[in-house]
Amino acid sequence: MNILVSIKQVPDTTNIRINPETGTLVREGVPSIVNPYDVHALALASLLKRLYGAHITVITMGPPQAEEALKEAVEFGADRVILLSDRKFAGADTLATSYTLAEAIKYLAQEAPFDLFLFGKQAIDGDTAQVGPGVARRLGVPLITYAVKLEIIDQEKKEVIVHRKTASGVEVLKVTLPVLITCDKEIADPPFSPLPELIKAAQTKPEIFNAQRPIPYKREKLGLKGSPTRVHRVYTPQLKSAGDILFVSEIGVSEAVEKIIAVLKDRGIL
């Protein structure tokens, strides 16, 4: 099986702080991580490789330091890792991003077509969940989002069953490969990496694709230029004003309880 995984390096948003004086983001010291949902996509690729044997190609688009994310992918058993990196890619919205990724995937598929395309269900920095669906459209392959389980039921006919989470339950879907799947956390747990893979990861130098080589990208479809959306304005959200703050140690538990009951009655809950 030939698997392609697309990952993204993101700032760990749980660690983002706002400078209270300037109201701007403090970026210094914010660690970069592989987007958590992409880690589960990698884990699924790794599991399928162990069960059935597979060749795993991992791509990411980002600045040169996104190389670190690809090294992590090698720890998961990636056989080939590619960094799409060029200043011309910068400032891309989801439409330009899906173009950039899809063109690279089409190029790589010339060597050997892919059976399975794995994405995380969304990236935690943008939370758009739009790039996976966009790439599926551009490749013309069926899309299954929010996947929580994948089983291969017929290796020869390339038939798979995918469980997909919806608002009201879990859909059990049957599809013949190729398919593009966006993965939720339940799809697979990250394995412990064997030592040889850790060593291999440390020594990995990813292949770099830029805007000219090996793919002559259409300039007007890349980066900021190729992005229909524009940031109009950015601002820090205003906090609504706070009410009373009372210390239970001072007012006592029973008064605290009474205060809550009073609110519930006032608001028509009780």
Place this chain on the structure above:
Amino acid sequence: MKPLVWVFVEQEEGKVHPVSWELLGKAGELAQELDGVAEALVLGHQVESVAREAISYGADKVYLIDDPVLQYYRNEPYAQGVINLCKKYKPEILLLGATPVGRDLAGSIATSLETGLTADVTGLEIDPKSKNLIMTRPAFGGNIMASIICPNHRPQMSTVRPRTFPLPTKDPSRQAEIIREELGLREEEIRVKRVDFIPKDKVVNLEYAEVIVAGGRGLGKAQGFSLLKELAQLLGGEVGASRAAVDAGWIDYEYQVGQTGKTVRPKVYLALGISGAIQHRVGMQNADFIIAVNTDPKAPIFRIADLGLVGDLYQILPPLIEAIKKERGHGKA
């Protein structure tokens, strides 16, 4: 021709997700500013009643694709249907709910139409000068708000969180035209097949709950949620959680409130042991009344709480549950 402001109406077995009507109400306002019309797209099988319902919620026209292939939601035929309609009628704006269905669909449509798409929008307005749609959304985990425009491509598309806009009043006497369109796809052409569906025992309806009893890291253990569940049940509400509690594995993701979870606006939100990181606050700051209990007086949750109690939630919760039981007993007697 008048600018068309379109809303994709999301339905499952004829039951419409309320976000679609919320959006139709907003579409009416936007259409007025553009001197345009608000119209609804209804796709499904045997869903003419949904088309009529859309009219009663304010649609000036409904485009209906009724086909057995659309029996349940699937990306391929639904995307194809909406893409064809967009190509034929060229709407100015297309709005979808930021639900699992809306988000699955929107990215596919925008890519095929080569237009911009803004996800998870919490505010929509028309720029009085350029007449562009200004779409506001939280970014970087809610630390900043970003206003996005899509000046040179149409339609301007966004997915909008449930409960962002109020539900419009239903007027069953409204009349409008229903335009029937063909899907033009046969079942054999659709590559993904549904072979089974496992319904959830309990559908968590956090977005529309009137009371939410939410727990965070301060609970200290998974068992803490059983106390919260008891309280939520007594109040006829739902349990919610912060990302910290979900990441700790104490409760399912579907209970998560915040930027990566759900946006809620209950009458009362009880935040118990929740520090109130910005990513949580963006999902619950529109609650009518926020009660926070936390041992740390510096917790950011107190900056938005209407009633803040600095103390141990395990000290307060058992007597609170007892007091409510007493009240309830009183009410019944």
